[in-house]
Amino acid sequence: MTGNLLINVENVGIQFGGLKAVQNVNMFLNQGELVGLIGPNGAGKTTTFNMLTGVYQPTFGTITFDGKNLKGLKPYQVTKLGMSRTFQNIRLFKDLSVLDNVKVANHNIAKHSIISSIFRLPSHFSGEAKMEQESIEFLKIFGLDVYKDELAKNLPYGMQRRLEIARALAAKPQLLLLDEPAAGMNPQETHDLMELIAFIRKEFNLTILLIEHDMHLVMGICERIYVLDHGQLIADGTPEEIRNNPKVIEAYLGEEVVD
Numbered sequence: 001m002t003g004n005l006l007i008n009v010e011n012v013g014i015q016f017g018g019l020k021a022v023q024n025v026n027m028f029l030n031q032g033e034l035v036g037l038i039g040p041n042g043a044g045k046t047t048t049f050n051m052l053t054g055v056y057q058p059t060f061g062t063i064t065f066d067g068k069n070l071k072g073l074k075p076y077q078v079t080k081l082g083m084s085r086t087f088q089n090i091r092l093f094k095d096l097s098v099l100d101n102v103k104v105a106n107h108n109i110a111k112h113s114i115i116s117s118i119f120r121l122p123s124h125f126s127g128e129a130k131m132e133q134e135s136i137e138f139l140k141i142f143g144l145d146v147y148k149d150e151l152a153k154n155l156p157y158g159m160q161r162r163l164e165i166a167r168a169l170a171a172k173p174q175l176l177l178l179d180e181p182a183a184g185m186n187p188q189e190t191h192d193l194m195e196l197i198a199f200i201r202k203e204f205n206l207t208i209l210l211i212e213h214d215m216h217l218v219m220g221i222c223e224r225i226y227v228l229d230h231g232q233l234i235a236d237g238t239p240e241e242i243r244n245n246p247k248v249i250e251a252y253l254g255e256e257v258v259d
């Protein structure tokens with residue numbers, strides 16, 4: 001079920017020196033939607049994610065999330081509002097355990113106060129215990145609980161990608177942004193990931209925006225898709241509409257054609 005408008009991006013653009021990396025982007029997601037953002041290499045997809053999450057401030061336009069204007073907010077403030085993300089290049093704390101990677105994210109939104117932590121009050125310990133239990137529950141969902149004491153860097157690649165998603169989820173977002181979650185995965189891992197994304201979306205009542213080059217995955221799970229090319233939106237629509245859109249086919253010429 002999809003509901004009210006969650007994020008609205010109006011005429012957003014960014015300029016790096018003379019390069020207009022993204023221009024006039026208009027997009028929205030309603031609560032509960034699973035939407036894809038695709039486009040050839042260098043089209044501006046990650047830059048768009050960076051603007052949504054406060055890593056870059058847009059040069060133009062307005063982003064409204066859950067009714068709040070994101071102008072000037074830093075990434076940690078955007079996370080606190082309920083938006084979290086994964087990265088194209090895995091960014092785990094490689095020398096921390098799998099469990100601690102998730103606990104760190106959970107900590108960002110922990111309810112027990114700094115005072116109770118400093119003075120080691122009972123609420124600190126009950127808060128810690130609850131957080132640990134919750135983090136283990138997240139790991140279970142991702143099939144990672146058996147690795148909880150391993151260092152993140154020792155996990156197989158596909159599992160590291162899953163851990164990134166688990167960590168993003170531990171921040172309890174309303175909106176989850178996934179930047180090429182299937183990159184480098186084999187077909188079986190990609191298939192399992194598709195099922196996992198569908199599952200967590202339902203389980204946690206998430207809204208998801210997904211950048212992905214694997215068209216089978218995008219077309220298989222997204223309800224709507226936006227297409228960027230050279231920093232501009234050239235199409236949006238259902239997978240069926242996107243697959244048959246001449247502008248999209250042209251933008252992808254020379255690359256793997258949309259199946």
Ligand SMILES: Nc1ncnc2c1ncn2[C@@H]1O[C@H](COP(=O)(O)OP(=O)(O)OP(=O)(O)O)[C@@H](O)[C@H]1O
Nearest residue numbers: 016019021039040041042043044045046047048088
């Ligand atoms: N900090 C920056 N400074 C200058 N140029 C940048 C910066 N960040 C991104 N760009 C440029 O913006 C354009 C869009 O890059 P971006 O990484 O968003 O593309 P993408 O669609 O995510 O590509 P890919 O699929 O290859 O990851 C590129 O020309 C890139 O070089």
